[in-house]
Amino acid sequence: MQKAHTISLNAVRVFALAAEHRSFKRAAESLGVTPGAVSRHVQALEEAMGLQLFIRRNNSIYLTEIGEAFLQQAVPNLRSLNQAIEKAMGEGQSLIVSASTTFAMRWLIPQLKAFRQLWPDIAVRIETKGPTSSSQTQHIDISIDYAAEGKAIGQAEILFEDRSRPYMSPDLASSVSKWTDLSAIPALQSTSSNWDWKTWLKEAGLPEAQIRYGGYFDLDDAALRAAIAGMGMALTSELIIADDIAAGRLCALPESPSVLLGHYTMTLLEPKTSAAMIFAKWLRSLN
Numbered sequence: 001m002q003k004a005h006t007i008s009l010n011a012v013r014v015f016a017l018a019a020e021h022r023s024f025k026r027a028a029e030s031l032g033v034t035p036g037a038v039s040r041h042v043q044a045l046e047e048a049m050g051l052q053l054f055i056r057r058n059n060s061i062y063l064t065e066i067g068e069a070f071l072q073q074a075v076p077n078l079r080s081l082n083q084a085i086e087k088a089m090g091e092g093q094s095l096i097v098s099a100s101t102t103f104a105m106r107w108l109i110p111q112l113k114a115f116r117q118l119w120p121d122i123a124v125r126i127e128t129k130g131p132t133s134s135s136q137t138q139h140i141d142i143s144i145d146y147a148a149e150g151k152a153i154g155q156a157e158i159l160f161e162d163r164s165r166p167y168m169s170p171d172l173a174s175s176v177s178k179w180t181d182l183s184a185i186p187a188l189q190s191t192s193s194n195w196d197w198k199t200w201l202k203e204a205g206l207p208e209a210q211i212r213y214g215g216y217f218d219l220d221d222a223a224l225r226a227a228i229a230g231m232g233m234a235l236t237s238e239l240i241i242a243d244d245i246a247a248g249r250l251c252a253l254p255e256s257p258s259v260l261l262g263h264y265t266m267t268l269l270e271p272k273t274s275a276a277m278i279f280a281k282w283l284r285s286l287n
Contacts, residue, residue: 186214
C-alpha cells in the first residue's frame with residue numbers, strides 16, 4: 001500500500017497545472033521547464049500513487065475518471081496551501097499603522113520606501129492621529145504612541161527615545177550669544193501646559209522665568225514649520241527633524257543640552273498578523 005506522506009507535493013502541483021491546461025507543453029511553458037520534466041513529474045506521481053491519472057493518446061492527454069476526481073479535490077486544497085504560505089510569508093497582505101501626525105509625516109512615511117523594497121507585497125496604510133483624536137472605527141494592527149518620561153507604557157514596547165533640545169532657523173541661532181539667554185527667542189508651544197519645555201528647563205537647570213513663550217500650535221509639526229520660518233525655537237529631537245538639519249533649515253541652540261522627555265512606543269494589537277509582526281521587526285531594526 002502506498003503511503004500518502006511519501007507523495008511529492010511539487011508533483012501534485014505539476015499534475016494540477018497539466019490537468020488544467022490539458023497539455024504538458026503549456027504546463028511546462030507556465031513553469032519555465034521542458035515538457036519532458038512535466039511528464040516525468042506526472043509519471044512519478046502516478047507510480048507513487050499506484051494510479052493512472054492521464055490517458056496519453058496522439059500527443060494529447062486526457063484525465064482518467066480517478067484523475068478527474070483527484071483534480072477536483074486537490075485544486076482547492078492547493079489554493080488553500082498557497083494562501084497559507086503567502087500569509088506566513090507576509091505576501092499579498094496589508095496592515096494599518098496608527099501614529100501621531102508629526103511622527104508619521106516626519107519619520108515614518110519617509111522610511112516606508114526602504115520597507116517596500118524589502119517587502120513589496122505588504123501594503124502599509126498609515127492612519128494619523130492628533131492629541132484629541134477619537135477612537136478608530138476600524139482595526140489597527142500597530143499603534144505607535146508617545147509616553148512622557150516616567151509615564152507607564154503598559155503592554156507597549158519602547159521603540160525610540162525622545163531626547164530633545166531647542167531647534168531654530170540658522171539666522172535666529174546666529175543671534176544667540178549664550179544658550180542660557182533663552183528670553184531672546186520665543187519658545188514655540190505645542191503641548192498642553194508646556195510640560196515639555198518645563199521638563200527641559202528643569203533638567204537643564206534653568207528657571208521657567210528664563211523663557212519667553214511665543215505662539216501656540218496644536219501639532220508639533222506646525223511648531224516645527226514655524227521654527228523653520230524663523231518665528232522662534234521648537235523643542236524636538238534630532239530623530240524627527242533629521243531631514244531639516246541635513247538641509248540646513250534647522251539647527252540646535254548652540255551648546256544646549258539634550259534632555260530625555262519621553263519615548264515613542266509600539267503596540268501590536270490582536271489578532272497579530274504575520275504582516276504586522278514583519279513590520280514590527282523591521283521597526284525594531286531601525287533603532
